[in-house]
Amino acid sequence: MRTSSSARLAFVLIFGAALNAQSPTYHLGRAPTPEEVRAWDIAISPDGHELPPGHGTAKEGRDLFIERGCVQCHGRNGEGGKAPTLIVAKGAPTNAGRMPGMDMGIQAPGLMAVSAPYATVMWDYINRGMPLGREGSLKPDEVYAITAFLLFRNDVIKSEDEVLDAQSLPKIMLPNHDAYPGHPEWKHGTPRLRDYP
Amino acid sequence: MDSKKPSRRKFLASGAAVAGAAAGAARSASGQTSTPAAAEPAKKNIKELIAYGDRSRFVTSLREASEGRPSPDAFGLTFHVVTPLGESVGSITPSSLHYVAAHRGFYVPDIDPKEHRLMIHGMVDRPLIFTMDELKRFPSVTRVHFVECIGNRSTPRRNTVAQTHGMTSCSEWTGVLLSTLLKEAGVQSGGAWIVTEGAEEVKGASSVSMTKAMDDCLVAWGQNGEPVRPQQGFPLRMIVPGFEGIYQTKYLRRIKVVDRYYMTYNDYGHLQKDPKVVALTNQIGPKSVITFPAGGQQLHSPGYYEISGLAWSGGGAVRKVDVSTDGGKTWKVAELRTAAHRMAHTRFALPWTWDGKECDIMSRCTDEIGTVQPTRAEVAKFWNEPLTPQFTVKGADNTVQVWKIASDGSVRNANFL
Numbered sequence: 001m002r003t004s005s006s007a008r009l010a011f012v013l014i015f016g017a018a019l020n021a022q023s024p025t026y027h028l029g030r031a032p033t034p035e036e037v038r039a040w041d042i043a044i045s046p047d048g049h050e051l052p053p054g055h056g057t058a059k060e061g062r063d064l065f066i067e068r069g070c071v072q073c074h075g076r077n078g079e080g081g082k083a084p085t086l087i088v089a090k091g092a093p094t095n096a097g098r099m100p101g102m103d104m105g106i107q108a109p110g111l112m113a114v115s116a117p118y119a120t121v122m123w124d125y126i127n128r129g130m131p132l133g134r135e136g137s138l139k140p141d142e143v144y145a146i147t148a149f150l151l152f153r154n155d156v157i158k159s160e161d162e163v164l165d166a167q168s169l170p171k172i173m174l175p176n177h178d179a180y181p182g183h184p185e186w187k188h189g190t191p192r193l194r195d196y197p
Numbered sequence: 198m199d200s201k202k203p204s205r206r207k208f209l210a211s212g213a214a215v216a217g218a219a220a221g222a223a224r225s226a227s228g229q230t231s232t233p234a235a236a237e238p239a240k241k242n243i244k245e246l247i248a249y250g251d252r253s254r255f256v257t258s259l260r261e262a263s264e265g266r267p268s269p270d271a272f273g274l275t276f277h278v279v280t281p282l283g284e285s286v287g288s289i290t291p292s293s294l295h296y297v298a299a300h301r302g303f304y305v306p307d308i309d310p311k312e313h314r315l316m317i318h319g320m321v322d323r324p325l326i327f328t329m330d331e332l333k334r335f336p337s338v339t340r341v342h343f344v345e346c347i348g349n350r351s352t353p354r355r356n357t358v359a360q361t362h363g364m365t366s367c368s369e370w371t372g373v374l375l376s377t378l379l380k381e382a383g384v385q386s387g388g389a390w391i392v393t394e395g396a397e398e399v400k401g402a403s404s405v406s407m408t409k410a411m412d413d414c415l416v417a418w419g420q421n422g423e424p425v426r427p428q429q430g431f432p433l434r435m436i437v438p439g440f441e442g443i444y445q446t447k448y449l450r451r452i453k454v455v456d457r458y459y460m461t462y463n464d465y466g467h468l469q470k471d472p473k474v475v476a477l478t479n480q481i482g483p484k485s486v487i488t489f490p491a492g493g494q495q496l497h498s499p500g501y502y503e504i505s506g507l508a509w510s511g512g513g514a515v516r517k518v519d520v521s522t523d524g525g526k527t528w529k530v531a532e533l534r535t536a537a538h539r540m541a542h543t544r545f546a547l548p549w550t551w552d553g554k555e556c557d558i559m560s561r562c563t564d565e566i567g568t569v570q571p572t573r574a575e576v577a578k579f580w581n582e583p584l585t586p587q588f589t590v591k592g593a594d595n596t597v598q599v600w601k602i603a604s605d606g607s608v609r610n611a612n613f614l
Binding site: 024025026028029030031032036037040041042043045046073082083116117118121124125128129132133135179180181182183184185186187188189190191192193195196197 | 271272301316318323324325326327328331332334335377380381382383392394398399400402404406408409412413450451453455457458459460461462465468469470471472473475476477479480482511512513565566568569571572575576578579592
């Protein structure tokens, strides 16, 4: 009996401590609804698991590129406009490690579109940031289609009829897929780079 | 001989406008102060006096567009503006003069704080959504931290300290530690990164490692004694102390705990192919600059001056600042005039008598982890590249800034001579 009560006490202490470590301290805020999460969950992982249902082809994207006003800034053929070049001339560098749109005059050749390591980044940026002034107005089908159009015109996908969706998009290999080394582990109170002066 | 170069004339002219207060003189000769102050009618009950104070009409320091990219650009947008460091006093940047950088030109959203929400979700036990009022009920902290743009660097075209170094500013930030919020939500095992995202037009998003997120990051709503300014992220922003500006997400509305570096648009655009360069991009190295006498300013006669400047480091607090007035041959330890907070601007000063001869002046910061600010020559040697005016420091540039004082008292950028 004595044993059992001390065992029970031990159980309460251990379980209580574990519970304590995992439970909130301040009990502020509330749980978001699934709809609230879905509406804001727009950063697309390289594995694409946040991609919404929908699909599109380059053929559809060719028309949407005009209809949705992309041509007004990016030019009829994805180049020569006042906004960054989206379609890279054959043999032009893909400029890994260059901030798209951040260079002088935002006109550096070969920027944008295929300089990203993953096609999910293109989808993400078109979805969150385009068209300028009407951000968030494109439907998922349209974003898939415009992404397909840019990939087709940049020779990444071979057919104008290839369907892009949440399953196929993350599998696309861009020229800079392996160009970025990722981030070194950061530690508190350590220099940026060993042996750097 | 130099004055015949048009670039130099332009440089002095812009310097006169920018350097005003610090360089003294000139302005009072313009006739604005001919009426004695006592003859001015007393100002009574005007809105400015009661509601929100202005600075004196004689104080004219202003921000200006960074020359790094044409402003306005092809879309009529301003890209980055710089703090007038040449007239800075102490260590805090007035909120109105804080540098501003935007992802793609300025779109400052007009956010009603009553409607604003912060959501924390992803790999957490309890996804949570907070109102601003709820966030303010958490235990708060107030800390002084600088913010600096990765593009903040001296170039042959940048002559004033505003242009060479003005994309850094320092504020007293108030908010809740991010670690407090993450513990409240309960980070699940495998939650190694967070993605922070803003509510502005492009919903700027950056990845931050969980190590940094739990270390010292702030979710801030206060800046220099009042709510964070709209240009700085009202009503809520991230402060990632010591890291480059793009991580300090403004208009913060969402934090998602994830399992990997998410390679957002902001992330990949700032990555480089060389891992050594990547290592030099997120945390700012020890850095300092003399803000007086500095490029574009004018010494009117030989005699006593106080050399004054700012030092900071992404690695911690400033431990020591050395100043040289003979081109780096000898160094003297400067006095620290403000408290050396971690990852914060720290004012230094050195009493000095100018003998009227041409000289090169510079400062060098050592931080609490013992890292010393390098010269351009040392960095070129590290990369095994020749030190020419074209040599560009890779990653964030924290190299020593050299100012040349000519015998006529004019000061110019001597980094690339």
